[in-house]
Amino acid sequence: MPWIIFLLQFITAVIMLPVHILNYLGIWDSFIKKCFPYFMNKFTDTYNKLMEDQKRQLFSNISDFSGHSKELRLLELGCGTGANFKFYPRGCKVTCLDINPNFQKFLSKSQAENDHLTYERFLIASADNMTPLADGSMDVVVCTLLVCSVPSTPAVLKEIQRVLRPGGAFYFIEHVAAPDESSWLSFFQKVLNPSWKLIFDGCSIRKTTWKDLENAKFSDLNLRHITAPVALKLITPHIIGYAVK
Numbered sequence: 001m002p003w004i005i006f007l008l009q010f011i012t013a014v015i016m017l018p019v020h021i022l023n024y025l026g027i028w029d030s031f032i033k034k035c036f037p038y039f040m041n042k043f044t045d046t047y048n049k050l051m052e053d054q055k056r057q058l059f060s061n062i063s064d065f066s067g068h069s070k071e072l073r074l075l076e077l078g079c080g081t082g083a084n085f086k087f088y089p090r091g092c093k094v095t096c097l098d099i100n101p102n103f104q105k106f107l108s109k110s111q112a113e114n115d116h117l118t119y120e121r122f123l124i125a126s127a128d129n130m131t132p133l134a135d136g137s138m139d140v141v142v143c144t145l146l147v148c149s150v151p152s153t154p155a156v157l158k159e160i161q162r163v164l165r166p167g168g169a170f171y172f173i174e175h176v177a178a179p180d181e182s183s184w185l186s187f188f189q190k191v192l193n194p195s196w197k198l199i200f201d202g203c204s205i206r207k208t209t210w211k212d213l214e215n216a217k218f219s220d221l222n223l224r225h226i227t228a229p230v231a232l233k234l235i236t237p238h239i240i241g242y243a244v245k
Helices: 002-015 018-023 028-065 101-113 153-162 184-201 209-214
Strands: 073-077 093-098 118-124 139-144 165-173 220-228 237-244
Touching: 002 184, 018 028, 018 184, 028 101, 028 139, 028 165, 028 220, 028 237, 073 153, 093 101, 101 118, 101 237, 139 153, 153 165, 153 209, 165 209, 209 220
Parallel strands: 073 093, 073 139, 093 118, 139 165
Antiparallel strands: 165 237, 220 237
């Protein structure tokens, strides 16, 4: 089986040869960084409609983590177009972080449409190196459809635990690798993952993020595996839940 996967990966790479050449020349990455926000703006619209019930249920208890000040300080990692803003409770103070500055115009539109929130600042930084944020400065961290594109999930989780106050919570929704390694879905994920990562700005469809969360030593972990009702079959395996520091 591994040789068949390798052969199909090679054939896919040949089909995508122009993209690989542009990537080698350093042109593709800057092109994707500019175009990806336009794709995500359309995708998150559809995704939110399909996942609305799941998101509302997930974020329904987010106010419980407001801490002693009663002002919920929330950090969203990979905020993108601001697709989660409408699910946050009124009055919470939101800090947005994304590594791609080209999302900012879409983010501004979402902020204007969701004026029930207070927006603290927009940070251009990677989720595994959030040095502008102080230790224990956040009540809640939210991360949806981001971990797929980071080089090291444990490094991101370590930073999340650093910026969370004791008793704070980390909320997540992520697409992941098919749990059943013998399934056809897993097979096609393995075949297409190298090309997928190139097209979708580093996104991997082979992440076992649930294992990293289990190893991260949160005091409490509420995690469910679900099959998301999305059209792209390769990303239907999801995990959803929250973890308490």
